[in-house]
Amino acid sequence: MSRFLSLADAVSEIVRDGDTVAMEGFTHLIPSVAGHEIIRQKRRDLTLIRMTPDLIYDQLVGMGCAKKLVFSWAGNPGVGSLHRVRDAIENGWPGPLAYEEHSHSAMANAYEAGAAGLPLAVFRGYIGADLPKVNPNIKSIVCPFTGEKLAAIPSHRPDVAVIHALRADRAGNVMLEGILGVQKEAVLASKRSIVTVEEIVEDFGPRNLNAVILPSWTVTAVVHAPRGAYPSYAQGYYKRENSFYIQWDKIARERDTFLAWMKTNVLEAA
C-alpha cells in the first residue's frame, strides 16, 4: 500500500545515494518539483535514466547529483541544447558524467520489459546505425523461427521511479490521463517509487473502465504537489510553460547564471 508522505520525507526515505533513478514524463507530467527536492537533499552518484533528460536532468546534472546518464534524446525540446548536460559530457563540469545512449524505441522497450519482469527487451532496431558500436549493452538475439536477428538490450529495473500524476484517491491509487509516456512502466519496473500528484480526491468517481490507474500497492509513496510538473504541464490543470523552456536556454548556458538561478529558485525555495 502506498503511503502519503511529504515531498521531503518521501525523497529522504526512498532515494538513496548511488541509486539508479528513473524520473519519467514524456513532455507531459515531468516530476519537476521532486527533482528539486532531490537536489536540495544533495543526493550523489545517481544513475539517472530518462528518455528525454529535459530541464529536470539538466538541473540534477548541473548540481552534481549524477554519475551516469542513460538516455535517448538529450535536448531542450524545440529550443536546442541542454547546456548543463553538454558541459558535463564535454568538459566534465561539475564532475565527470558517464553516459549510456539508446534510441527511444530501445528505452521504451526496456521499460516495458522491466515492467513485465523480463531481463531483456527484444525489438527490431538499430539496423545500420552506429550506436551498437559504442554501447556494449546493445546485443542481439536470433529468432528461432525465422532466423531474423533482432536487437536486445537489458530491461530497465531502476531502484526508484519518480513520476508526476494527475490525481490520487484516498486509498493511494494513482490516475494518469493524456500523454502517458512510459510512467506506468517505469513505476512497475522499479523497486520503489514516488508519485507526486496535482490533487488528492475522495475517490475517482465515474470513469472509463480502462482508465490508466496504478493501484496503491504498486506505489511506495504518494506526495501532494500541486503544479509539481511545472514548467511541464498537467492535462486539465495547467499548460506547458513553453516560454520558460526558451528562457532556460539562457539561464543554463553559463555556469554562474545557472548556479544563481538554482540558488534562488531551488535551494532557497523549499
Place this chain on the structure above:
Amino acid sequence: MSRFLSLADAVSEIVRDGDTVAMEGFTHLIPSVAGHEIIRQKRRDLTLIRMTPDLIYDQLVGMGCAKKLVFSWAGNPGVGSLHRVRDAIENGWPGPLAYEEHSHSAMANAYEAGAAGLPLAVFRGYIGADLPKVNPNIKSIVCPFTGEKLAAIPSHRPDVAVIHALRADRAGNVMLEGILGVQKEAVLASKRSIVTVEEIVEDFGPRNLNAVILPSWTVTAVVHAPRGAYPSYAQGYYKRENSFYIQWDKIARERDTFLAWMKTNVLEAA
C-alpha cells in the same frame, strides 16, 4: 480506411477458404453473429486461432469450417466441455481437427508480438510443463545479458481478425471499453479485419484521452450488428446470457441436437 459493409458482404469479401482466422473477445464482445455468417457461407479449411474457443468455435468446428485449432483453453466457461471441439479431436467428427495448444500467456504474447510486427514472442513460461514436449512451436531463446532461458513462440499473424466492438463513428473508427481481451492486438496483427459493432454514432464525443480506439485505417470493414456478441455481452448494452451457456451444454452434447439447433438458429436465420 475501413468501409461500412453488410455482414454478408464483409464475410464474403474478407474471409476465404483456407485462411487463418482469429475471432477474439475474452468472454466480453465475442463476435458471435460474424461466426454464424462464416458458417452460413460455408467457409472451409480455416485455421482458427482463439485463446478460449468458447461456443463460437464449438459451432464453427461442429459445422466443419475448421481444419486446425490454435488455442489455450477449450472449455465452456463455468459449465464444462466444448462437446463439438471434443468430438472433433477425440472422434474426428465431422472431420479431423488438427490442433496447436498454448498457454494463455503464450497466446496473449503471440498476439502482442504480432501487433508489434515481430516474428516471435518472448516470455517467461512453460517452465516444468509438458506442453513444449508436444508442441514443436514452443522453443526458447537465451538472454545474452543474464543467460536466462526464456520461452519463444511464433507471433500470431492471422490473415483475418474478426472482433465485435461497442461503437464505430461515421469515419469508421472503432471504440472498445471494458474487458478488452486481445482484440486490439488481433486486429493489428492481422492482414485484414472485420469489426462488428453494437452502434454507429456520429462521433465519439467527449471521452477519456486514452480511450481504446482502433483508427479507421487499421480496419478493413465495419459492420453494424446490434447484439452481435450474444450470448456473450457488450458492456453498457446487454448482459452475458449465462443461462444460454448452460443450455449449450445440452444442445451441443449430441450431434443431432447440435445440427438441429444450427439449422433453425443459424442456417435458416439469416
Place this chain on the structure above:
Amino acid sequence: MVDYTSNEMMTIAAARALRNEDVCFVGIGAPSAASNLARLTHAPDITLIYESGTIGTKPNVLPLSIGDGELCETALTTVSVPEMFRYWLQGGRVTVGFLGGAQIDRYANLNTTVVGPYDKPKVRLPGGGGAPEIATSCGEIFIIMAQGKRSFVDKIDFVTSLGHGEGGDHRSRLGVKTKGPTRLITDLCIFSPDPQSKEMIVVSIHPGVTREQIAEATGWPVKFAASVEETAAPTANELGVLRDLHARTKQAQGASNA
C-alpha cells in the same frame, strides 16, 4: 455448531489462508468463492485479479465466467489481456495464485490437459489456460480440489502446470524463484509440502474426517505431518457470508436474461 457441507468447509479453509495484503490471481469456481469470502470477512483490502484483466475487482455476485461484466464494473481498472499476463502476472506482482485440476500428484503437479496420451486422448480436457505461468509466477500457489482416487493419482498423464516437480529442490533447479504450491485444500483436509522432500503431506484434518478416509481418497500412500491439527469448523459468520454470496449469485444468474 452449525451444519455445513464438506464443500463449504473446503471453500472456507481456502478463504482463511488469504491475508488482507494479498494480491490474488483468481480462477472461476471454488477459488472465486474463497477469495471473495475472504474479502467479505477477514481480508477487506485484499486485491483480486482475474485473468480477463480486471484489477481490484469487488464483485457482488460470483462470476460464471472469468470475464463477466460484474468483474469489470466493480474493478479499480481493467487492462488488456497481454498487459495482464506481462505486467501483472509475469511482472511478479501476484502473491497468491489459485489452481485446480483434473489430476494432481503428490508433488502437486497438475493436469488439466488430457486423460490418456496427448495425441490419442481418452478425455480431452479444456487445457492449461493461464495455469502454466500462474504456477511459476505467483509468490505461492493454493490448490483447491475435492479429493478422490481418480484425481489424486500416483502419476498424472500430463504436467499442465509445475508443482514441486520431482520434489526436493526441483523448482529451484529449473530456475523458478517462487514457492509453488504451499497449500492443497480439499474437502477432507489441508496438505502442505514437506520442507525437504516437498511431497504434499496432511497438516490439518477437517472436523469429523478420519485418516482412513483421507488415505482412501488418495492415489498414493498419503503421509501425515508429525503434528496434525484439526481444522476449525466454519463459523456461523463464515457460513452466512458464503451462503449469502451463493444465493445472490444464483438469483443474479437466473435473472441474467432480464
Place this chain on the structure above:
Amino acid sequence: MVDYTSNEMMTIAAARALRNEDVCFVGIGAPSAASNLARLTHAPDITLIYESGTIGTKPNVLPLSIGDGELCETALTTVSVPEMFRYWLQGGRVTVGFLGGAQIDRYANLNTTVVGPYDKPKVRLPGGGGAPEIATSCGEIFIIMAQGKRSFVDKIDFVTSLGHGEGGDHRSRLGVKTKGPTRLITDLCIFSPDPQSKEMIVVSIHPGVTREQIAEATGWPVKFAASVEETAAPTANELGVLRDLHARTKQAQGASNA
C-alpha cells in the same frame, strides 16, 4: 507572384509530397509545419502521429515539443510510448516518417549524435531519439534540411540513422524491407535517390536557385538527374495557410502562461 522565403519553399515542397491517405510520423519543427500544412490544404484526411503517443492529431497551432497538450487534446486517441514504438512504428503502420539532422551524406545517412569522436565529442548533439527505428520502420522517409557545406558532408561523424547505407542494395542486404529516404527537401532543391546507386541526386530545383548555388552548398560532388524540374512556386493559398499557422502558433506560445 507572391514573395516567400526559402524556408517557406522548403516546408511547402515537403507538404506537397504528402498524400491524403498517408500515415505520417511527425517530428518537431519543419516536419510538423509541413505535415500540418498538408492536412490544412490538399490532404485533409492525413493521419498525423507524434512519438509522444498521439494518433490522428489535428493541432490548431504547431507544438513546441513533441508532447504538447494540444496534440493530445485534438487526437483521435493517445497511447503509451511503449505501445507507440511497438504497435504503431515497429508494427509497420506508418507510411511516411520525417527525419532531419545536423549532418547528412550523399546516401542520406544522418547524424544527430555527435560532432567529432563519440568518446571525445567536439559537439555533443541531442542524440537519435526515435530516428534509428523511424529510419527503418516507416514505408519511406522524407528528410527536410536547410542546405549547407557544414551539414551536407562527404562523411558524417556518426551514423545515427540509416539512409541508403553505402548505397546500392545495402538496405536490403541489412534485411530492411522499407524504402528509406525517397526525398530530401532543402531550401534550394529536392533530391531523390538514383534508382541504382541510391545516391541522392537533385530532381527539382526551387525557383530562382542555380545549380552552382546547390553545388556550393553540398559537401560532395552533387549530381543532377537527367531531367531536372523546376519546383512550382508556393501558391498564395499554401503561403496563406502556412503563415496563418505560424501566426496562430506564435500567439499561442506567447500566451501559454495564461
